[in-house]
Amino acid sequence: MFWKRAKSSGLNRRDLFRQGGLLAVMQSLGGVEHHAQAASLELTNDMYRSIGVRPLINARGTFTIITGSQTLPEVKRAMDLASRGFVNMDELMDAVGKRLADITGAEWGIVSAGCCAGVSNLTAAALAGGDPERMQRLPNLAGLKTEVVVPQYSHNVYDHAVRMLGVKLVVVKDKSELETAFNERTAMVYILAGPGDDGPLGTRVVAEVACRHKVPVVVDAAAEILTIKPNVHLDRGANAVAYSGGKCMRGPQAAGLLLGDKTWLRAAWINSAPHHAFGRSLKVQGRDHGHAGRSRDVGEARSQGRVGPVGVVAEHHRQQREACGRRHVQD
Protein backbone atom coordinates (compact mmCIF):
# COMPACT_ATOMS: atom_id res chain seq x y z
CA MET A 1 0.00 0.00 0.00
CA PHE A 2 2.71 2.38 1.03
CA TRP A 3 4.89 1.55 -1.97
CA LYS A 4 1.88 1.92 -4.21
CA ARG A 5 1.31 5.42 -2.94
CA ALA A 6 4.97 6.27 -3.19
CA LYS A 7 5.09 5.00 -6.76
CA SER A 8 1.97 6.83 -7.85
CA SER A 9 3.44 10.05 -6.52
CA GLY A 10 6.33 9.61 -8.92
CA LEU A 11 8.96 8.60 -6.38
CA ASN A 12 11.05 5.47 -6.69
CA ARG A 13 13.03 3.71 -3.97
CA ARG A 14 16.22 5.51 -4.85
CA ASP A 15 14.45 8.85 -4.48
CA LEU A 16 13.36 7.83 -1.06
CA PHE A 17 16.85 7.14 0.11
CA ARG A 18 18.14 10.31 -1.50
CA GLN A 19 15.51 12.29 0.38
CA GLY A 20 16.49 10.86 3.72
CA GLY A 21 14.50 7.72 3.95
CA LEU A 22 11.06 6.61 4.86
CA LEU A 23 10.23 9.41 7.25
CA ALA A 24 10.92 12.03 4.62
CA VAL A 25 8.80 10.37 2.00
CA MET A 26 5.97 9.70 4.40
CA GLN A 27 5.96 13.38 5.21
CA SER A 28 6.07 14.27 1.54
CA LEU A 29 3.04 12.08 0.99
CA GLY A 30 1.23 13.67 3.89
CA GLY A 31 1.22 10.38 5.75
CA VAL A 32 2.73 11.71 8.95
CA GLU A 33 1.42 14.42 11.18
CA HIS A 34 4.10 16.68 12.55
CA HIS A 35 4.16 16.91 16.33
CA ALA A 36 7.65 17.67 17.54
CA GLN A 37 11.10 17.45 16.08
CA ALA A 38 12.59 14.21 17.45
CA ALA A 39 16.30 14.15 18.19
CA SER A 40 18.08 12.19 15.50
CA LEU A 41 19.58 8.85 16.40
CA GLU A 42 23.36 9.03 16.38
CA LEU A 43 25.04 5.83 15.24
CA THR A 44 27.99 6.41 17.54
CA ASN A 45 29.06 5.27 21.00
CA ASP A 46 26.55 7.82 22.29
CA MET A 47 23.64 6.17 20.48
CA TYR A 48 21.62 5.52 23.63
CA ARG A 49 22.17 9.03 24.94
CA SER A 50 21.15 10.52 21.59
CA ILE A 51 17.60 9.32 22.27
CA GLY A 52 17.73 10.29 25.94
CA VAL A 53 18.57 6.92 27.47
CA ARG A 54 21.37 6.82 30.07
CA PRO A 55 23.52 3.69 29.78
CA LEU A 56 24.85 2.07 32.94
CA ILE A 57 27.82 0.07 34.14
CA ASN A 58 26.55 -3.41 34.92
CA ALA A 59 27.92 -4.42 38.33
CA ARG A 60 24.86 -6.59 38.94
CA GLY A 61 24.85 -9.60 36.60
CA THR A 62 22.96 -11.04 33.63
CA PHE A 63 19.54 -9.53 34.18
CA THR A 64 17.07 -9.14 31.33
CA ILE A 65 15.86 -5.77 32.70
CA ILE A 66 19.35 -4.33 32.09
CA THR A 67 19.84 -6.10 28.74
CA GLY A 68 21.44 -9.30 30.02
CA SER A 69 24.97 -9.69 28.78
CA GLN A 70 27.20 -8.13 26.15
CA THR A 71 27.56 -10.38 23.14
CA LEU A 72 31.07 -11.71 22.59
CA PRO A 73 33.05 -10.04 19.78
CA GLU A 74 32.76 -13.12 17.53
CA VAL A 75 28.98 -13.17 18.14
CA LYS A 76 28.73 -9.57 16.95
CA ARG A 77 30.69 -10.56 13.84
CA ALA A 78 28.60 -13.65 13.19
CA MET A 79 25.34 -11.73 13.61
CA ASP A 80 26.50 -9.01 11.25
CA LEU A 81 27.57 -11.54 8.62
CA ALA A 82 24.35 -13.51 9.01
CA SER A 83 22.28 -10.35 8.49
CA ARG A 84 23.80 -9.89 5.03
CA GLY A 85 22.25 -12.87 3.35
CA PHE A 86 19.21 -15.10 3.09
CA VAL A 87 18.92 -18.76 3.96
CA ASN A 88 16.10 -21.25 4.39
CA MET A 89 15.40 -21.43 8.13
CA ASP A 90 14.60 -25.18 8.15
CA GLU A 91 17.91 -25.92 6.43
CA LEU A 92 19.72 -23.57 8.78
CA MET A 93 18.21 -25.19 11.88
CA ASP A 94 19.09 -28.63 10.57
CA ALA A 95 22.74 -27.63 10.18
CA VAL A 96 22.73 -25.89 13.56
CA GLY A 97 21.19 -28.98 15.16
CA LYS A 98 24.00 -31.19 13.89
CA ARG A 99 26.59 -28.70 15.04
CA LEU A 100 25.09 -28.34 18.51
CA ALA A 101 25.00 -32.13 18.80
CA ASP A 102 28.70 -32.36 17.86
CA ILE A 103 29.74 -29.68 20.29
CA THR A 104 27.59 -30.53 23.31
CA GLY A 105 27.27 -34.30 23.05
CA ALA A 106 23.48 -33.96 23.18
CA GLU A 107 21.56 -35.94 20.57
CA TRP A 108 20.27 -32.71 19.00
CA GLY A 109 19.89 -28.99 19.55
CA ILE A 110 17.84 -26.08 18.29
CA VAL A 111 18.01 -22.32 18.78
CA SER A 112 14.93 -20.71 20.33
CA ALA A 113 13.87 -17.12 20.94
CA GLY A 114 15.22 -17.29 24.51
CA CYS A 115 15.04 -19.92 27.23
CA CYS A 116 11.35 -19.35 28.02
CA ALA A 117 10.49 -19.60 24.32
CA GLY A 118 12.33 -22.93 24.19
CA VAL A 119 10.23 -24.21 27.08
CA SER A 120 7.04 -23.01 25.36
CA ASN A 121 8.04 -24.63 22.07
CA LEU A 122 8.66 -27.88 23.86
CA THR A 123 5.32 -27.69 25.70
CA ALA A 124 3.60 -27.18 22.33
CA ALA A 125 5.52 -30.19 21.01
CA ALA A 126 4.39 -32.29 23.99
CA LEU A 127 0.76 -31.44 23.18
CA ALA A 128 0.75 -31.46 19.40
CA GLY A 129 3.88 -33.28 18.25
CA GLY A 130 4.41 -32.37 14.62
CA ASP A 131 0.69 -32.75 13.78
CA PRO A 132 -0.44 -29.58 11.96
CA GLU A 133 -4.10 -30.14 12.79
CA ARG A 134 -3.35 -30.21 16.52
CA MET A 135 -0.86 -27.36 16.16
CA GLN A 136 -3.46 -25.05 14.65
CA ARG A 137 -5.82 -25.64 17.58
CA LEU A 138 -3.38 -24.70 20.36
CA PRO A 139 -3.92 -23.40 23.00
CA ASN A 140 -7.37 -25.00 22.67
CA LEU A 141 -6.71 -28.29 24.46
CA ALA A 142 -10.11 -29.91 23.85
CA GLY A 143 -9.35 -33.53 23.01
CA LEU A 144 -5.66 -33.17 23.88
CA LYS A 145 -3.60 -33.72 27.00
CA THR A 146 -4.07 -30.94 29.53
CA GLU A 147 -1.67 -31.35 32.46
CA VAL A 148 2.00 -30.69 33.22
CA VAL A 149 3.63 -32.08 36.36
CA VAL A 150 5.86 -29.66 38.31
CA PRO A 151 7.86 -30.36 41.48
CA GLN A 152 6.94 -27.66 43.99
CA TYR A 153 10.42 -26.07 43.95
CA SER A 154 10.01 -25.57 40.22
CA HIS A 155 6.67 -23.72 40.43
CA ASN A 156 7.99 -20.24 39.78
CA VAL A 157 7.45 -16.99 37.93
CA TYR A 158 8.97 -18.46 34.76
CA ASP A 159 6.54 -21.37 34.42
CA HIS A 160 4.30 -18.97 32.49
CA ALA A 161 6.30 -20.40 29.57
CA VAL A 162 4.43 -23.67 30.16
CA ARG A 163 1.08 -22.27 31.32
CA MET A 164 0.71 -20.09 28.23
CA LEU A 165 -0.27 -23.24 26.36
CA GLY A 166 -3.38 -23.43 28.55
CA VAL A 167 -2.27 -26.51 30.49
CA LYS A 168 -2.98 -27.02 34.16
CA LEU A 169 0.05 -27.42 36.43
CA VAL A 170 -0.04 -30.39 38.79
CA VAL A 171 2.33 -29.32 41.57
CA VAL A 172 3.84 -32.20 43.56
CA LYS A 173 5.50 -31.90 46.98
CA ASP A 174 6.97 -35.38 47.50
CA LYS A 175 7.64 -38.76 45.94
CA SER A 176 4.21 -40.23 46.75
CA GLU A 177 2.44 -37.27 45.12
CA LEU A 178 4.73 -37.66 42.14
CA GLU A 179 3.68 -41.28 41.61
CA THR A 180 -0.03 -40.41 41.59
CA ALA A 181 0.34 -37.20 39.56
CA PHE A 182 0.61 -38.97 36.22
CA ASN A 183 -2.47 -39.98 34.26
CA GLU A 184 -3.65 -40.10 30.65
CA ARG A 185 -3.87 -36.26 30.61
CA THR A 186 -0.21 -35.71 31.54
CA ALA A 187 1.72 -34.09 28.68
CA MET A 188 5.07 -33.12 30.23
CA VAL A 189 7.17 -32.51 33.33
CA TYR A 190 8.75 -29.09 33.93
CA ILE A 191 11.79 -28.74 36.22
CA LEU A 192 13.61 -25.55 37.18
CA ALA A 193 17.36 -26.09 37.39
CA GLY A 194 18.83 -25.16 40.75
CA PRO A 195 19.40 -26.50 44.24
CA GLY A 196 16.25 -28.69 44.11
CA ASP A 197 17.05 -30.50 40.88
CA ASP A 198 19.50 -32.91 42.52
CA GLY A 199 17.34 -33.63 45.59
CA PRO A 200 14.60 -36.10 46.53
CA LEU A 201 12.36 -34.71 43.76
CA GLY A 202 15.28 -33.98 41.48
CA THR A 203 15.53 -34.64 37.77
CA ARG A 204 16.82 -38.22 38.23
CA VAL A 205 13.92 -39.27 40.44
CA VAL A 206 11.31 -37.47 38.36
CA ALA A 207 12.69 -38.65 35.02
CA GLU A 208 12.53 -42.26 36.14
CA VAL A 209 8.82 -41.98 36.95
CA ALA A 210 8.05 -39.83 33.88
CA CYS A 211 9.83 -42.32 31.67
CA ARG A 212 7.57 -45.14 32.85
CA HIS A 213 4.59 -42.98 31.89
CA LYS A 214 6.21 -42.04 28.57
CA VAL A 215 6.08 -38.34 29.40
CA PRO A 216 8.99 -36.00 28.49
CA VAL A 217 10.92 -34.00 31.10
CA VAL A 218 12.15 -30.50 30.25
CA VAL A 219 14.63 -28.63 32.46
CA ASP A 220 14.74 -24.83 32.52
CA ALA A 221 18.43 -23.96 33.03
CA ALA A 222 18.28 -20.33 31.84
CA ALA A 223 21.10 -18.76 33.87
CA GLU A 224 23.38 -21.79 34.06
CA ILE A 225 26.78 -22.30 32.54
CA LEU A 226 26.46 -24.68 29.60
CA THR A 227 27.59 -28.15 30.65
CA ILE A 228 28.56 -30.45 27.82
CA LYS A 229 29.72 -34.00 27.09
CA PRO A 230 27.67 -34.76 29.02
CA ASN A 231 25.11 -32.11 29.78
CA VAL A 232 24.24 -32.60 33.48
CA HIS A 233 20.46 -32.43 32.98
CA LEU A 234 20.28 -34.75 29.98
CA ASP A 235 22.54 -37.08 31.90
CA ARG A 236 20.09 -37.16 34.79
CA GLY A 237 17.41 -38.29 32.35
CA ALA A 238 15.82 -35.07 31.08
CA ASN A 239 14.56 -35.24 27.49
CA ALA A 240 15.42 -31.60 26.86
CA VAL A 241 17.12 -28.70 28.58
CA ALA A 242 16.62 -25.02 27.79
CA TYR A 243 19.31 -22.35 28.16
CA SER A 244 19.30 -18.61 27.78
CA GLY A 245 21.62 -17.48 24.98
CA GLY A 246 21.93 -13.98 26.39
CA LYS A 247 23.23 -14.81 29.85
CA CYS A 248 26.30 -16.94 30.59
CA MET A 249 26.80 -17.79 26.89
CA ARG A 250 26.95 -14.11 25.89
CA GLY A 251 25.03 -14.71 22.71
CA PRO A 252 22.05 -12.61 21.54
CA GLN A 253 19.77 -11.55 24.38
CA ALA A 254 16.59 -12.83 22.69
CA ALA A 255 18.02 -16.24 21.78
CA GLY A 256 18.29 -19.52 23.64
CA LEU A 257 19.31 -23.14 23.19
CA LEU A 258 17.28 -26.31 23.52
CA LEU A 259 19.38 -29.46 23.77
CA GLY A 260 18.17 -33.04 24.04
CA ASP A 261 16.34 -35.83 22.27
CA LYS A 262 16.16 -35.31 18.53
CA THR A 263 12.52 -36.32 18.16
CA TRP A 264 11.37 -33.87 20.84
CA LEU A 265 13.49 -31.04 19.51
CA ARG A 266 12.35 -31.62 15.92
CA ALA A 267 8.75 -31.43 17.16
CA ALA A 268 9.60 -28.25 19.13
CA TRP A 269 11.10 -26.68 16.00
CA ILE A 270 8.04 -27.51 13.86
CA ASN A 271 5.91 -25.77 16.52
CA SER A 272 8.18 -22.72 16.43
CA ALA A 273 8.33 -19.74 14.04
CA PRO A 274 8.92 -19.49 11.06
CA HIS A 275 6.16 -22.11 10.97
CA HIS A 276 2.59 -20.90 11.30
CA ALA A 277 1.68 -22.28 14.68
CA PHE A 278 1.39 -21.31 18.34
CA GLY A 279 5.11 -20.55 18.46
CA ARG A 280 4.94 -18.02 15.64
CA SER A 281 5.18 -15.25 18.24
CA LEU A 282 8.43 -16.76 19.52
CA LYS A 283 10.42 -15.95 16.44
CA VAL A 284 14.10 -16.74 16.26
CA GLN A 285 15.95 -14.96 13.48
CA GLY A 286 18.63 -16.31 11.23
CA ARG A 287 21.33 -14.17 12.78
CA ASP A 288 20.61 -15.64 16.24
CA HIS A 289 22.05 -18.91 15.00
CA GLY A 290 25.35 -17.23 14.37
CA HIS A 291 26.49 -17.86 17.91
CA ALA A 292 25.24 -21.41 18.15
CA GLY A 293 27.95 -23.52 19.63
CA ARG A 294 31.06 -21.51 19.03
CA SER A 295 34.14 -23.12 20.40
CA ARG A 296 34.68 -20.35 22.95
CA ASP A 297 31.32 -21.11 24.59
CA VAL A 298 32.40 -24.63 25.02
CA GLY A 299 35.81 -23.71 26.34
CA GLU A 300 34.16 -21.44 28.88
CA ALA A 301 31.70 -24.09 29.88
CA ARG A 302 34.55 -26.51 30.49
CA SER A 303 36.69 -24.10 32.44
CA GLN A 304 33.77 -23.07 34.62
CA GLY A 305 33.44 -26.53 36.01
CA ARG A 306 31.09 -29.43 36.62
CA VAL A 307 31.30 -30.66 33.07
CA GLY A 308 32.81 -34.02 33.84
CA PRO A 309 31.80 -35.46 37.19
CA VAL A 310 28.60 -37.21 36.34
CA GLY A 311 29.78 -40.76 36.65
CA VAL A 312 28.35 -44.19 36.92
CA VAL A 313 24.93 -43.28 38.32
CA ALA A 314 24.24 -40.96 35.42
CA GLU A 315 25.30 -43.60 32.93
CA HIS A 316 22.92 -45.99 34.64
CA HIS A 317 20.06 -43.52 34.33
CA ARG A 318 20.86 -42.86 30.71
CA GLN A 319 20.77 -46.55 29.92
CA GLN A 320 17.53 -46.88 31.82
CA ARG A 321 16.00 -44.02 29.85
CA GLU A 322 17.11 -45.51 26.57
CA ALA A 323 15.65 -48.84 27.58
CA CYS A 324 12.38 -47.07 28.33
CA GLY A 325 12.31 -45.55 24.85
CA ARG A 326 12.71 -41.94 23.92
CA ARG A 327 9.90 -41.41 21.49
CA HIS A 328 6.97 -40.33 23.55
CA VAL A 329 5.14 -38.03 21.15
CA GLN A 330 1.49 -38.42 21.96
CA ASP A 331 -0.30 -40.80 19.62
Added chain:
Amino acid sequence: MKRVDGVTFKIDQPSADLSNRTPELVVQWDGAKLGITGSEMMKHLLDTEPRINLSRGTGMRGGNMASSIGVVPYQMMPGEEKIVADRLYAVLSHPPKMEQPAVPSGTPASVAGVWDVHIDFVNLGVDHSFALEQDGTKLMGTHHGEFATGDVNGSVAANTVRFQSSLGTEGTRVSFQFTGTADAGKMSGTVALGEYGEARWTAVKHPYRTGGGRRG
Protein backbone atom coordinates in the same frame (compact mmCIF):
# COMPACT_ATOMS: atom_id res chain seq x y z
CA MET B 1 44.72 1.29 47.45
CA LYS B 2 42.77 4.00 49.26
CA ARG B 3 40.71 3.10 52.28
CA VAL B 4 37.78 4.66 54.07
CA ASP B 5 37.79 4.07 57.84
CA GLY B 6 35.08 1.71 59.00
CA VAL B 7 34.60 0.05 55.59
CA THR B 8 35.28 -3.68 55.23
CA PHE B 9 35.27 -5.99 52.23
CA LYS B 10 34.61 -9.64 51.59
CA ILE B 11 34.35 -11.70 48.43
CA ASP B 12 31.55 -14.25 48.26
CA GLN B 13 32.51 -17.14 46.00
CA PRO B 14 29.82 -18.93 43.95
CA SER B 15 28.15 -21.97 45.49
CA ALA B 16 27.81 -25.31 43.71
CA ASP B 17 24.78 -23.93 41.86
CA LEU B 18 25.48 -23.76 38.11
CA SER B 19 23.32 -20.65 37.68
CA ASN B 20 24.72 -17.12 37.84
CA ARG B 21 28.13 -18.55 38.61
CA THR B 22 30.00 -15.46 39.70
CA PRO B 23 31.81 -14.12 42.75
CA GLU B 24 30.51 -10.96 44.43
CA LEU B 25 32.42 -8.22 46.20
CA VAL B 26 30.51 -7.15 49.32
CA VAL B 27 31.37 -3.77 50.86
CA GLN B 28 30.11 -3.25 54.43
CA TRP B 29 29.90 -0.27 56.80
CA ASP B 30 27.81 1.30 59.53
CA GLY B 31 25.40 3.69 57.86
CA ALA B 32 25.01 5.72 61.05
CA LYS B 33 28.78 6.41 61.14
CA LEU B 34 29.34 7.23 57.46
CA GLY B 35 26.06 9.08 56.90
CA ILE B 36 24.81 6.96 54.00
CA THR B 37 23.10 3.57 53.90
CA GLY B 38 23.68 0.84 51.34
CA SER B 39 20.24 1.31 49.80
CA GLU B 40 20.87 5.07 49.49
CA MET B 41 24.28 4.34 47.96
CA MET B 42 22.74 1.97 45.42
CA LYS B 43 20.16 4.57 44.37
CA HIS B 44 22.75 7.39 44.32
CA LEU B 45 25.09 5.46 41.99
CA LEU B 46 22.18 4.68 39.68
CA ASP B 47 21.02 8.31 39.61
CA THR B 48 24.40 10.03 39.11
CA GLU B 49 27.09 9.79 36.42
CA PRO B 50 28.86 7.54 35.64
CA ARG B 51 25.74 5.48 36.19
CA ILE B 52 26.41 2.20 38.03
CA ASN B 53 23.95 -0.62 38.75
CA LEU B 54 25.17 -2.42 41.90
CA SER B 55 23.97 -5.92 42.74
CA ARG B 56 22.44 -4.98 46.10
CA GLY B 57 22.16 -2.31 48.75
CA THR B 58 21.13 -2.91 52.37
CA GLY B 59 20.62 -0.62 55.35
CA MET B 60 17.49 1.36 56.14
CA ARG B 61 17.32 4.82 57.63
CA GLY B 62 14.98 4.59 60.58
CA GLY B 63 15.60 0.84 60.65
CA ASN B 64 18.75 -1.28 60.63
CA MET B 65 21.60 1.03 59.58
CA ALA B 66 24.12 -1.82 59.09
CA SER B 67 24.88 -1.20 55.42
CA SER B 68 26.31 -3.06 52.49
CA ILE B 69 26.48 -2.95 48.72
CA GLY B 70 27.48 -5.66 46.24
CA VAL B 71 29.57 -5.55 43.09
CA VAL B 72 29.16 -8.46 40.68
CA PRO B 73 31.97 -8.49 38.10
CA TYR B 74 30.26 -11.11 35.87
CA GLN B 75 29.36 -8.68 33.05
CA MET B 76 31.73 -5.78 33.80
CA MET B 77 33.92 -4.69 30.91
CA PRO B 78 37.67 -4.06 31.17
CA GLY B 79 38.34 -0.67 32.77
CA GLU B 80 34.99 -0.46 34.52
CA GLU B 81 36.46 -1.90 37.74
CA LYS B 82 38.45 1.31 38.20
CA ILE B 83 35.43 3.54 37.55
CA VAL B 84 33.38 1.57 40.08
CA ALA B 85 36.18 1.58 42.69
CA ASP B 86 36.69 5.33 42.30
CA ARG B 87 32.99 6.02 42.68
CA LEU B 88 32.67 3.80 45.76
CA TYR B 89 35.64 5.57 47.36
CA ALA B 90 34.36 9.03 46.47
CA VAL B 91 30.85 8.45 47.78
CA LEU B 92 31.89 6.61 50.95
CA SER B 93 34.56 9.19 51.87
CA HIS B 94 32.31 12.20 51.09
CA PRO B 95 28.73 10.97 51.15
CA PRO B 96 26.13 13.28 49.61
CA LYS B 97 23.73 14.83 52.08
CA MET B 98 20.84 12.43 52.45
CA GLU B 99 17.37 13.67 53.23
CA GLN B 100 16.09 12.43 56.55
CA PRO B 101 12.59 11.12 55.99
CA ALA B 102 10.27 13.34 58.05
CA VAL B 103 8.27 11.33 60.54
CA PRO B 104 4.90 13.00 60.99
CA SER B 105 4.04 13.63 64.62
CA GLY B 106 0.61 13.61 66.20
CA THR B 107 -1.94 11.05 67.22
CA PRO B 108 -2.05 8.16 64.77
CA ALA B 109 -5.22 8.14 62.73
CA SER B 110 -7.56 5.29 63.50
CA VAL B 111 -7.75 3.03 60.45
CA ALA B 112 -8.86 -0.28 61.97
CA GLY B 113 -11.78 -1.85 60.18
CA VAL B 114 -12.84 -3.09 56.79
CA TRP B 115 -12.05 -0.97 53.74
CA ASP B 116 -13.33 -1.10 50.19
CA VAL B 117 -10.28 -0.45 48.05
CA HIS B 118 -9.96 0.65 44.45
CA ILE B 119 -6.61 0.39 42.65
CA ASP B 120 -6.02 2.13 39.33
CA PHE B 121 -3.44 -0.03 37.57
CA VAL B 122 -2.24 1.05 34.15
CA ASN B 123 -5.35 0.95 32.00
CA LEU B 124 -7.37 -1.07 34.53
CA GLY B 125 -9.20 -0.25 37.74
CA VAL B 126 -9.80 -3.13 40.14
CA ASP B 127 -11.61 -3.47 43.49
CA HIS B 128 -9.77 -5.02 46.45
CA SER B 129 -10.42 -4.84 50.19
CA PHE B 130 -8.47 -4.51 53.44
CA ALA B 131 -9.38 -5.81 56.86
CA LEU B 132 -7.09 -3.84 59.18
CA GLU B 133 -6.25 -4.08 62.86
CA GLN B 134 -4.32 -1.38 64.67
CA ASP B 135 -2.24 -1.36 67.84
CA GLY B 136 -1.16 2.25 68.36
CA THR B 137 1.12 2.96 65.40
CA LYS B 138 1.33 -0.68 64.36
CA LEU B 139 -0.83 -1.93 61.53
CA MET B 140 -1.70 -5.50 60.58
CA GLY B 141 -4.47 -7.25 58.75
CA THR B 142 -5.51 -8.89 55.52
CA HIS B 143 -5.41 -7.71 51.92
CA HIS B 144 -8.01 -9.37 49.71
CA GLY B 145 -7.12 -9.14 46.03
CA GLU B 146 -9.43 -10.30 43.25
CA PHE B 147 -8.18 -13.87 43.49
CA ALA B 148 -5.74 -14.14 46.38
CA THR B 149 -5.35 -12.99 49.96
CA GLY B 150 -2.30 -11.98 51.97
CA ASP B 151 -1.20 -10.51 55.31
CA VAL B 152 -0.76 -6.78 55.77
CA ASN B 153 2.06 -5.31 57.90
CA GLY B 154 2.76 -1.65 58.37
CA SER B 155 2.50 1.49 60.46
CA VAL B 156 0.47 4.63 61.01
CA ALA B 157 2.13 7.98 61.87
CA ALA B 158 -0.28 10.87 62.34
CA ASN B 159 -2.44 10.67 59.21
CA THR B 160 0.08 8.81 57.03
CA VAL B 161 -0.12 5.07 56.48
CA ARG B 162 2.56 2.78 55.14
CA PHE B 163 2.01 -0.94 54.77
CA GLN B 164 2.89 -3.86 52.58
CA SER B 165 1.33 -7.13 51.52
CA SER B 166 2.01 -9.94 49.11
CA LEU B 167 -0.53 -12.14 47.39
CA GLY B 168 0.51 -15.69 46.49
CA THR B 169 -0.47 -16.16 42.87
CA GLU B 170 0.57 -19.19 40.83
CA GLY B 171 4.26 -19.90 41.53
CA THR B 172 5.11 -16.46 42.80
CA ARG B 173 4.01 -13.68 45.15
CA VAL B 174 2.75 -10.32 43.91
CA SER B 175 4.06 -7.57 46.22
CA PHE B 176 2.29 -4.35 47.12
CA GLN B 177 3.89 -1.44 49.02
CA PHE B 178 1.14 0.98 49.99
CA THR B 179 1.76 4.55 51.14
CA GLY B 180 -0.93 7.14 51.67
CA THR B 181 -2.93 9.34 53.97
CA ALA B 182 -5.99 8.64 56.07
CA ASP B 183 -8.68 11.21 56.62
CA ALA B 184 -12.23 10.89 57.92
CA GLY B 185 -13.12 7.39 56.77
CA LYS B 186 -11.09 7.66 53.54
CA MET B 187 -7.57 6.68 52.55
CA SER B 188 -5.63 7.25 49.36
CA GLY B 189 -2.11 7.15 48.04
CA THR B 190 0.20 5.23 45.77
CA VAL B 191 1.14 1.57 45.71
CA ALA B 192 4.52 0.42 44.43
CA LEU B 193 4.36 -2.82 42.44
CA GLY B 194 8.07 -3.45 41.96
CA GLU B 195 8.87 -4.19 38.31
CA TYR B 196 5.24 -3.53 37.38
CA GLY B 197 5.46 0.15 38.32
CA GLU B 198 3.13 2.15 40.50
CA ALA B 199 -0.62 2.65 40.88
CA ARG B 200 -2.99 5.02 42.67
CA TRP B 201 -5.27 3.61 45.33
CA THR B 202 -8.26 4.90 47.21
CA ALA B 203 -10.19 3.29 50.04
CA VAL B 204 -13.41 4.00 51.89
CA LYS B 205 -14.61 2.42 55.10
CA HIS B 206 -16.90 -0.42 54.17
CA PRO B 207 -20.50 0.69 54.73
CA TYR B 208 -22.19 -2.15 56.59
CA ARG B 209 -25.86 -2.40 55.92
CA THR B 210 -27.85 -2.09 59.09
CA GLY B 211 -31.04 -4.08 59.69
CA GLY B 212 -33.44 -5.34 57.08
CA GLY B 213 -31.78 -5.97 53.81
CA ARG B 214 -33.56 -7.69 50.98
CA ARG B 215 -35.89 -10.52 51.90
CA GLY B 216 -37.51 -13.33 49.99
